[in-house]
Amino acid sequence: MDTALKNGDFAKNSSGKIYSINAMEETLQRCKILLTVRQxxxxxxxxxxxxxxxxxxxxxxxxxxxxxxxxxxxxSVPQVTVESVTAKVENNVIRLLVNISAYNQTEVLEVNINNEEL
Incomplete structure (x- = not known):
């Protein structure tokens, strides 16, 4: 179990307290970090x-x-299988729809790559 993150900081509930997330949410959070941070x-x-x-x-x-x-x-996330990736180019930005499965669930993550900023 991990702590929820939002915008690079701990996420807080309506009472202003940080909270824990379940295994699937932790896995999705880890994937989002890996697909956001440039190696x-x-x-x-x-x-x-x-x-x-x-x-x-x-x-x-x-x-x-x-x-x-x-x-x-x-x-590095052994629970995850990348089922498919769809890449589209819109206004010189590459938009990826990443279909993953973990814990018998599937999720779609969206990633935008703007190489002009890099």
């Missing part, structure tokens, strides 16, 4: 995160490359 940017664990910034909007292999990079980022 090498966290000094205490340089392996943490993703290399999604390597994706290019004009790459005809975008779907396949996105799948490989998402699988790589989530490899």
């Amino acid at each position: 090498g940017s966290f000094v205490y664990n340089p392996q943490l995160g993703h290399r999604l910034h390597l994706l290019r909007t004009d790459d005809e292999r975008l779907q396949g490359n996105a799948l490989v990079l998402v699988q790589e980022a989530l490899y």
Whole structure:
């Protein structure tokens, strides 16, 4: 069991207290962190995160490359299976819909990559 996070800080309930989350919520939170943090940017664990910034909007292999990079980022979460990744380019931003399964449940995570900011 872990503590809920929101916007880089502890999430609080209506009473202003931090709260715990269940195994599935913890797994989703971990996946979101791994798909948000660029690999090498966290000094205490340089392996943490993703290399999604390597994706290019004009790459005809975008779907396949996105799948490989998402699988790589989530490899350290043994409970998770990446079922599929859908990549769409909108206004030079790559939008990924990541379909994962864990604990007999499926979830879709959305990730946006704007390589102009990197």
